[in-house]
Amino acid sequence: MGFSQLMITVAVMICIFMSSLDISIVNVAIPTIRGAIGVSISEATWISTSYMLANVIVMPAINFLTSMFGKTRCFFAGVLLFGIGSFMCGLSWNLESIIIFRALQGIGGGALIPLSQAILRENYPPHEQAKAMSFFGIGIVLGPGLGPTIGGWITDNISWNWIFYINIPFVIIDLILIYFFILNRSEKFSKDIKVDYIGLITMAIGLGALQVMLEKGQENNWFSSQFIVNLAITSVVFLTLFTIRELTCEKPAVNLKLLKNFGFSNPTVIQGIFGMGLFAGLFLIPILFQEALGYSATEAGIGMIPRSISMAMFMPIAGRLYNRTGAKKMIMFASALISLSFLPLSFMSLNTSAWDLFWPQFVQGIAFAFIFVSLSTVALMALERKDIVSGAGLYNLVRVLCGSIGTAVFATELENYQTINRFYLTEHVITNSPYSVQGFMTNPATLLSPYTTSPAITNFFAGINQLLLMQGASAADLPNKAYTMLSNFVDRQALIMAFNNVFFTLCLLFCVSFILSLFIVEKKSSWHREGGSE
Template sequence: MSTDTALPNKWMVTLTIMISTLVAALDTSIVNVALPNMRGSLGASVTEITWVSTAYMLSNVVVMPAVGFLSDLFGKVRFFTFSVIIFGVGSFLCGLAWNMESMIFFRVIQGVGGGALIPMSQAILRETFPPEEQGKAMGIFGMGVVLGPGIGPTLGGYITDNYSWNWIFYINMPFIILNLILISFFLKESSDRERHTGKIDYIGLILMTIGLSTLQIMLEKGQENSWFESDFIVRLAVTSAVSLILFIIWELKTDKPIVELRVLKDLSFTSATALGGIFGMGLFGSLFLLPMLFESLLGYSVMESGLALMPRSLAMAFAMPLAGRIYNFLGPKKMIFIATVLATISFYPLTVMNLNTNAWDILVPQLIQGVAFAFIFVSLSTAALMTVEKRYMFGASGLFNLIRTVCGSVGIAVFATMLENSTTINRAYMVEHIVTNNPFYTQSSLVSPATTSPILSTWFAGLSGALMQNAGSTPADLPDKTFAILSNYIDRHAAIMAYNTTFFWILFLFIVATLFSFLIRDTRPDKLKNKEDSKVIESVVEL
């Protein structure tokens, strides 16, 4: 069957699935900036409002690995259409939510639809484009995946400030309607695709749901519950570990598994997926840290923070199509090696920041990161699925995206804990060295400006004079004011040092990824020497 006949309207198919990809990716980040407004409207506490994000990610990770089974059960177009509808209904209901309970329930519905859209979109693109254009296909797909989270905070901040938080959900509706119209015209069911028959793997489904949901809740709530000092977190960890171990054993034994883990026998897929997990930790971890740095330490507003982060997202989006073209020339191994080296270099300026650092100082590092992440994403996505058999394509795509998403949650949890612990240690260290010769000194606090070392006493004297002359302070309130300024000074320096340390470990993560890049096989169609691999590649086109 010729490529031209087998792949009609491939650009309209691309437009159709890219709309789904963009809105699903957008909703992973657009809601975060609106949480303070939602908290007041829904009457939620600080702890409770975080469930708005947790509920969406929770249902995402449960659905992702099952997309292969569900697309075989219902048909890929029917399941894709159903996912778009569920996502749209969930979005509309979220905008109507009247309390926290309804919001959490509606976000779960939205997440069930959104969790299927990204892996389904990736698999459909893989089936639509011929082998020699797989890099181009993943470049296009990557634009939607990275552009959504990139513009989410800025767009969410603008909508919340100028309208209301409800519109961050309603804004999805025109795109959902357009998407459903395009699906009806341009997505067609494959006549030769093997459909699932027989019993549904309910045991695997239950074990997977319990294991992944408890894991996600543990990662989301671990920091605020002091991790394994909390019985709640310990119970979640044990439940998740036992459930996932039993799930793996069961899936490898059953004839019709809900997740086809045997695809992990494909070394190309497994090595690329593992690297994708490392990439997810670095990407999501840095996406979590940089807004906090700008807003909590450097004094940026939500909108300003979103704009400051736009260069990296835009660089990623523009570099994706270029990366797709370069893939056919360099291959995945060289591309990933070059990209991880670039990523390592780009994170170095973030390890030597100070309180005078601003968005302009890290503009070039962000641009380099954008190019590096685009190259990594395209090459990994292409290499991971290039040698996967057609019957496993949707399941493999779900598994690939699941690993990246879960590892992203792990990265956020690890780096958030590292940042907090490092800040505490840095503060204690600075206090210890600032208040030498202080008979009233305790390890964790500054007691009084009057009991500090001679050098610091001189500093207090100069500050007191400035406060009395310029701020209208009286002698009675000088001790409290000068002490508060010193304490804030120490807190800010302790925090920036902690950010430097945390970004260093992200840099180290990409050094490790550089070493792992040598395990990636060159899966370009013209480089596959194994005839069986070539047959598998050709079968992707014969749909």
């Protein structure tokens, strides 16, 4: 690797890591930020929503922007916008200001991901494309994986403002590297490009409504809320108009016709499944550690590190194996491995330890590394040079959007399963009772009572009562305190059972990925066949 190529790779990896890190680093600090600026939980979630919203709108439009202003200029501008947004987020004084600056940060970050992927591919020869995608993948997967741990430590030990300020030194270094090693001063501004305003507007409204619906659906009880229904209708109408427009327009803002290329579209669909699994895992695992198994936030962050470590370790190995085995075998192997790794997570109990979760996560990291490198390489290998930027934007949009869909779907599934399991457990306790339960029949909210239980639960109460008396509780308080302890235990048991249900669904999801991998077509465009030259 030459010095110039090394500097380009370093610059690109810094961009990727910063952009992907800021997807998750803020989430753990939201309770602190909420207290600092005095807003409700529902209002505070817009801090994350605004960033993701800007991301998904910019990604598919990146080809249009680079056509007007030039690829390397857009790259430089994206880093600059991200840095300005980060600095201003740290200075934010109220909810409105932090939402605006997070959106500015998201515009820059959304542009960086597809441009980074395109620039890496163009600076590596065809036989090293998988190597380039392994570097890209390290930044993509490490950022969201380490975000909660880094964000939690900074928030607890310094200040929430520094989760934004921490980007500034890296932005400055990156701007210097881009200026000297990437920026192409010979790029010309294209003044005669016909702007597809209809496509851009319908895309922005449609994707915006969809992203807000996914972010706010759980909070508003989905389609029982008129707000969510209106967002769904808006999204469907405008995305339909956008699709029709882009498929019929002579110069579309987003080239959806690339999806007709099966060598590109099939890996893109599998990438969507990968995005659902990756982002759902980043959402579910901390809840599992904290709410079901009783770990602290810091311990939960540390508990998530195995997957990030194994992904970083095996990305370079996956890049080397690609040229020997090809994409199809790697994707089939990785899909099967991920599916199998979710099986142990489908049979957990409250006695499950962090060590029990270490190996499934570590194995998932290996599989994610293999599938990420091979999918990215085979998908973009099918495109001509002129379509690389547009294809990278679409490809990454699918990953981010499906990640949002996966998080929303599995969060809802987790909550629904927990409710179902709690009723099942409660019914089991009640129906095994030798007593008549008139109180429960008239007030189902009571759920459990020391007087409505089976002999086994009666023994449970006897032991708990003895423990409470030893701790100084009065006899009058025993029934309520014992009931509360049993109710909490049933809640945790219902939650761990819900996690089992959700992880089994993820296991089946990657079985679908395995089936789709059987149809992978390793097709090279003429540009790649000719050695990647102009």
